[in-house]
Amino acid sequence: MTNTNKIxxxxxxxxxxxxxxxxxxxxxLSVSTKNFLTFTNIMxxxxxxxxxxxxxxGMLVVLITAGIDLSVGSNCVLAACVxxxxxxxxxxxxxxxxxxALLIGVACGYxxxxxxxxxxxxxxxxxxxxxxxxxxxxxxxVTASTPIGFQNQGVDPVLWLGSKTIGGFxxxxxxxxxxxxxxxxxxxxxxxxxxxxxxxxxxxAARLSGINSGRVLRIVYTxxxxxxxxxxxILVGRxxxxxxxxxxxxxxxxxxxxxxGGASFMGGKGTISGTLIGALLIAxxxxxxxxxxxxxxxxxxxxxxxxxxxxxxxxxxxxxEARARLKAxxx
Amino acid sequence: xxxxxxxxxxxxxxRFPGVVALRNMNLQIxxxxxxxxxxxxxxxxxxxxxxxxxxxxxEEGEIWVDGKQRHFQSPEDSRDAGVACVYQxxxxxxxxxxxxxxxxxxxxxxxxxxxxxxxxxxxxxxALAQLGLDIDPRTQCAKIGMGLQQMVEIAKAIQLNAKMxxxxxxxxxxGEKEVDQLMDTVRKLKAKGVAVLFVSHKLxxxxxxxxxxxxxxxxxxxxxDDIKNMTNDSLINAMVxxxxxxxxxxEYGVKGEAALKVEHLEETGVIHDVSFEAxxxxxxxxxxxxxxxxxxxxxxxxxADHLDSGNIYVNGKxxxxxxxxEAIRNGIAFLTxxxxxxxxxxxxxxxTNLILASMKKFAKTSLIQGGKVKKSGEDMVNQLRxxxxxxxxIVGQLSGGNQQKVVIGKWIxxxxxxxxxDEPTRGIDVGAKIEVYNVMNSLVKxxxxxxxxxxxxxxxxxxxxxVIIMREGKVMGEIDRETDQFNQESIMKAAWGGKLA
Numbered sequence: 001m002t003n004t005n006k007i008x009x010x011x012x013x014x015x016x017x018x019x020x021x022x023x024x025x026x027x028x029l030s031v032s033t034k035n036f037l038t039f040t041n042i043m044x045x046x047x048x049x050x051x052x053x054x055x056x057x058g059m060l061v062v063l064i065t066a067g068i069d070l071s072v073g074s075n076c077v078l079a080a081c082v083x084x085x086x087x088x089x090x091x092x093x094x095x096x097x098x099x100x101a102l103l104i105g106v107a108c109g110y111x112x113x114x115x116x117x118x119x120x121x122x123x124x125x126x127x128x129x130x131x132x133x134x135x136x137x138x139x140x141x142v143t144a145s146t147p148i149g150f151q152n153q154g155v156d157p158v159l160w161l162g163s164k165t166i167g168g169f170x171x172x173x174x175x176x177x178x179x180x181x182x183x184x185x186x187x188x189x190x191x192x193x194x195x196x197x198x199x200x201x202x203x204x205a206a207r208l209s210g211i212n213s214g215r216v217l218r219i220v221y222t223x224x225x226x227x228x229x230x231x232x233x234i235l236v237g238r239x240x241x242x243x244x245x246x247x248x249x250x251x252x253x254x255x256x257x258x259x260x261g262g263a264s265f266m267g268g269k270g271t272i273s274g275t276l277i278g279a280l281l282i283a284x285x286x287x288x289x290x291x292x293x294x295x296x297x298x299x300x301x302x303x304x305x306x307x308x309x310x311x312x313x314x315x316x317x318x319x320x321e322a323r324a325r326l327k328a329x330x331x
Numbered sequence: 332x333x334x335x336x337x338x339x340x341x342x343x344x345x346r347f348p349g350v351v352a353l354r355n356m357n358l359q360i361x362x363x364x365x366x367x368x369x370x371x372x373x374x375x376x377x378x379x380x381x382x383x384x385x386x387x388x389x390e391e392g393e394i395w396v397d398g399k400q401r402h403f404q405s406p407e408d409s410r411d412a413g414v415a416c417v418y419q420x421x422x423x424x425x426x427x428x429x430x431x432x433x434x435x436x437x438x439x440x441x442x443x444x445x446x447x448x449x450x451x452x453x454x455x456x457x458a459l460a461q462l463g464l465d466i467d468p469r470t471q472c473a474k475i476g477m478g479l480q481q482m483v484e485i486a487k488a489i490q491l492n493a494k495m496x497x498x499x500x501x502x503x504x505x506g507e508k509e510v511d512q513l514m515d516t517v518r519k520l521k522a523k524g525v526a527v528l529f530v531s532h533k534l535x536x537x538x539x540x541x542x543x544x545x546x547x548x549x550x551x552x553x554x555x556d557d558i559k560n561m562t563n564d565s566l567i568n569a570m571v572x573x574x575x576x577x578x579x580x581x582e583y584g585v586k587g588e589a590a591l592k593v594e595h596l597e598e599t600g601v602i603h604d605v606s607f608e609a610x611x612x613x614x615x616x617x618x619x620x621x622x623x624x625x626x627x628x629x630x631x632x633x634x635a636d637h638l639d640s641g642n643i644y645v646n647g648k649x650x651x652x653x654x655x656x657e658a659i660r661n662g663i664a665f666l667t668x669x670x671x672x673x674x675x676x677x678x679x680x681x682x683t684n685l686i687l688a689s690m691k692k693f694a695k696t697s698l699i700q701g702g703k704v705k706k707s708g709e710d711m712v713n714q715l716r717x718x719x720x721x722x723x724x725i726v727g728q729l730s731g732g733n734q735q736k737v738v739i740g741k742w743i744x745x746x747x748x749x750x751x752x753d754e755p756t757r758g759i760d761v762g763a764k765i766e767v768y769n770v771m772n773s774l775v776k777x778x779x780x781x782x783x784x785x786x787x788x789x790x791x792x793x794x795x796x797x798v799i800i801m802r803e804g805k806v807m808g809e810i811d812r813e814t815d816q817f818n819q820e821s822i823m824k825a826a827w828g829g830k831l832a
Contacts (some may be wrong), residue, residue, distance in 0.1 A: 005585040029803040189698050191690045198687060201676035208635055208673050209688040209741065 017313065018260060018277045022284065028290040036291055047238065049283035050162075050172035051076075053276065055250055056257040057183050058109075058224030060275045063168070063258050064187075065200040066222050066267025067116070067124040071131035072228045073250030075108040077243070078139040084148030084242035087155055094157035099237075102229040108135055109225015113218030124221075132251070134164040139244035147243040150236055162237020165325050172234045176276075179230070184272045196220060201211035202266030256303065257282055258308040334398050337362040337526050338383070338414065338495045343392035345378055345550075350730045352378040353389065353550045360495055363516060367537040367544035367558065371570055371761060375550035376530055380497055380817040383528075384416045385409035396657070397494060409811050415488030416497040419504075423480045425473040430455040433487045458486040459522070462516050478509030485516060489568055495526040502536060504621075513538055517642040534563055548572055549760065571761055579793025580765060582772040586796070587611030588646065590780030591749045593632060596641035601627045602804040605641070609749065609780050614771055616795030617784040619826050624804035625784045626668060629751045633665040634658040646748060659688060664747035666738055668754035668784070670731075674738040677727035681719050682708035684737050688745040711740040716766060734765025739770055750774055751783040768794055788819050 030037040055072045062069045079101040086097060108131060115127035150159055164171040198206045200215045207213045221248040231250075236242055261278030263270030280304060289299045334820040335352055338360040345353040353375050360366050364614050370376050381387040383394070385403030394401045396412045403409045423432055430448070433455040441447035455468035460776035462482055472480055481501060488496045498517070502510045516525050517540060531537055537544055538558060545555040546569040553569045571578060589608040596605040602624045609615040617625045631638045643650050645661050652658035658665070667673035675684050685708050686693050708722040719729055726737055735755065742750060750769065756764040771781050771794065785791050800807045800822055807825040810816045824830075 185698075189701070190700055191694045191697050194683060194686075194690060194699060198676045198679060198683065199677040202672070204673050205676050206687070208633075208655050208665065208667060210654075210656040210745075211687070211690075212654065212656055268676070 017317075018262070018274060018281065018310070023278055025281070025284055025288065029284070029291065033288070036288060039168060041287065043165065043170055045283050045287045046173035046176075047170040047278070048287065049279050050170065050176050051231045051234050051238070051252050052250070052257060052282065053173075053176040053279045054179065054227045054234065055254040056086055056261075056275050056279045056317040057179060057272065058227035059248075059254040059271050060258045060261075060263055060272060061183075061187070061196060061220050062124070062224050062264065063263040064196055064216060064267060064270050065256075066254070066265070067200075067217070067220070068128065068265070069109075069112060069124065069221065069224045070091075070128040070251050071112060071135060072224060072231075072254055073106060073150035073247030074132045074134075074139065075105055075225060076228040076235060076250055077233045077245075077247035078108070078135040078142075079104040079229050080236050080242040080246070081139040081143045081148070081244055083158070083232070083236055084150065085142045087150065087153055088148060092154050094155060096154065097158050099233045103224060104226070105225040105229025105232065106222055107225065108228070109222040110218065112225065113221035116221065117214040117217050124272075125196050134221075136244065143242065143244050145244060148262075150240045150242070158233065159237040159240060162234040163240070172238070175230070175234075179227075180272050180276055185271055190217070192219065197268055200269075205250050253279075253282055256307045259307060262314065264314075278310075334395065336360055336395070337397060338528075339393075339395040340383070341393040341395070343379075343382055343394070344380055345387055345389045351550055353382065355552070356392070356547065356550065357552045358545055359555070360526045360528060361543075362435075362494070362526055362736075363521055364542045365521055365527045365529055365540055367541035368528055368530045368547070368617075368646060369532070369534075369537065369544065369566065369570060370547040370553075374547045374570070374760075377499070378545070378550070380416060380499055380528075380530065381405055381424045383409065383414055383497060384394075385414075390667055410491060413492065413493070413494035414497070415491055415493035416499065417481060417488065417501060419500040421477075421480050421484055423472050423483060426471065428469050428471055429459070429466070429475075429483050429486075430468040432483050433458060433468070435487070444719065450502075454490060455486065458490040459483075462486060462488055462519060476509070478505050478512060481505070481509075481513065482516065485520070485782040489520075489525075493525060495528060496520060497528040497530065499530045501529070501596050502531065502533065502534065510536075520746055529823045532760055537566075538563075546570055565612075578761070578765070580768055580788070582771065582776065583796070584612030584772075584775035584778065586613050590646055591632070591646070591782070592647075594633060594642040594644075596628060596643075597637065597639045598627065598631050598804075599639055600804075602631065604775040605801075607799050607806060607809070609782050610797075611748075611778050611780045612775050613796040614775055614781045614783055614794055616791040616798040617782065618786075618788065618791045619800060619801040619824050620811055621786055623801040623802050623826065625802070626753055628801070629665060629753055629782070629784060632658070633663055633751065635665070659745055659747070662748035663751065664688070664742035664745050664749070665741055666753060666755055668757060670734055670738050674724050675734060677725070679726060680723045680725055681712065681717065681729070681737055682722040685711055685722075685740045685744055688741050692744070692746075707744070709763055711743070715740050715743075715770065729824075730760075732759035735759050735763065735767065739767065743770075747779070749780045749782065751782045751784070754786065756785075756787070756790060788822060791822065792817065792819065798822060802828055 035041055045190055055076065059072060082104055083097045083101050086100060112128050112131055115121050116124050121127045150283055161175065162172055195206065195211050195216050198211060199213045203213045235246065257278035258270060258275050260281055261270065261274030285306060286299055289302060336359045340356060340358040343353050343356040356379060368376060378387065382389050385406045385408050388404065394403060396414060401412050424435065430451050434451050439447045439450045452468045459466060459468065462485060464482055472483060485496065501513055505513060520527055531539060541558045543555060544558045544561060546553045546566060548570060588611055590611045591609040594606045596602055605628050619625050627636065630636045632643055632652065634654045634657055643652060645663065650661040652661060671677060676687065682704055686704055690699065693699055705722065712719060712722055717736045718733050726734060755767050774781050783794060796812050798810045810821060
């Protein structure tokens, strides 16, 4: 019994570990800059983190199945661009625009799933890399490579999600919290959620236990697509424009958030709470470096190092756990 | 003082999470002797080999080779000390030539630092010649048979000037002729003064070939003696530590209707015209050589592989099992022979694996009921006596026998009518085996139908009510426990293609 208790204690430490990193970073920034610990700035961070949070939630589910979705950034941008183009063609019904964005996300994700499970492409890296280029190209084509502004076009309700605040608190982050609670319950308590972990851990064993692995994977990629659709709506509201070149860091930021939060490329691992912390950590680093006057070039370097460091910590922790188990058996 | 042994292990202990694989293990090999090593699956033979070859490092104990104490940190250390191993799964890179394989990871270089192929070919040919083989070392390994590939591995060992060659189940995948050739080769090695550690499950081979034999059980050294002082029975007794009668606690159910009936199953190139019936309240054994199509038949019935034609009936109702999901819903459970890759999600907990095939039963409006899962998981752990710190333990941390019990628990939870067990006791220790047999007993007593595919004849004879023998994808015959043909000879005859009287 002591064995598991020790490990679960370690689990907590590892979760708190990322949390601690986040807290320490916040403390340092609060001391070193005068603008960090202000209500406006904190709300700003939430606002900035919202897009990545939604995309990361989808990415997490994909990573749990030992997959990857490189197309999320381009899919998100395509959904935003199509909304812009429709608006330019006088389709200004907000409900229609929102549904279109979600449908595009869902469709991109579903195609990713089909490519993986029906065409049997060897690894989702391939299918989603292809998809990434296709959807980015489509976004450039439909917008003729020109950004589309949403301001004063009579589509303000569409922008509401990404721009509105309630008592200073961004609506987009309220949506993040709601979505993450739902995702948490989905992953930990639902049949499908458990199946996702199992398919990620061993697809063949899952299949031979009556789980339709192909179906699970298609749902997973479709879900990732759906969440990028929501991210697209937030994107449009936040920057009031649709720009085909806006999504270049979205894929890697999402992967980084998940990995920092404890997910693994080997699948079967990762939690939604960890992912939230990972996404916030990235947003705080970006925000802090901005406040310190660092340019975006330095931000890339720092975030890159953080990813490497976070995964290194994770690997080390796993090794230590294995050693602790070994020790426990000796007694 | 010079030791009389070329290789000596003293009090080796090796632990893995949750299990002691080797406990104070001793082994002494004389130069130029053929030394048999036997033990049940899970007795620790593979671990012993890996300690000898530097794959694992023992926590305690000493390894002596050629009079010097060694500390193998890596396979290279062991190789350099003169220990070579021919693994059951050959380490042959099939796309490369024989020479490339003999010199894999080393190679002879010429002055310009490139590989000197003429010299390597010459050396490889010389090594093969020492085994009495005359083949072109430039031949690609994919083009030669398993037997020859094994010879290439042995040639590699000779080229390395190995003082001892370990052979792990070397005959398991060979035909009869190849086995004879291998035995010749082993004797040649002996004549050259090379010691051979011959690991085998086949007692007759040991009696034919070995000078001395070591028996191990549960990671411990049981006995080492000249083979001429041993008998079949004394070896088996030493291996299992109890008499054979108690090994198979056969109990009888009441024979009922045909729970599973299949007609003319056909999977091109794999199984041909397979028909049989399996009854409620009985264990139906499936015997045959490895590759006889037994597993393939079961996979096809279970919907894991595509069936070209044929009919399947469960409890008299015609069913189509296009996917495992459908098969499970039609009342079939299938315990696969490969539990690690096909039976379990090793990275998940015991409790998740227990509900893997029956998640919907544990859910209400698609949310899993944690309390129900916990209670049922704990009950199952008690019922099957799964040794685990808790139901939240990661299955990958359990020992083989306990992992197998988790798979069985998974299928009990699925509440099937027909239980297909494919090699249910492979790689688990004797105690766990008996518990697996008892689960089968209790299933047939509940009136369920059990099908057991096994390559171990004693197990087939010990537990089956009826046996079907397959060969080359076809059913060769059927023997009832009540008939006088229910014996090893008849089954082997049918498995090798002979007609049953």
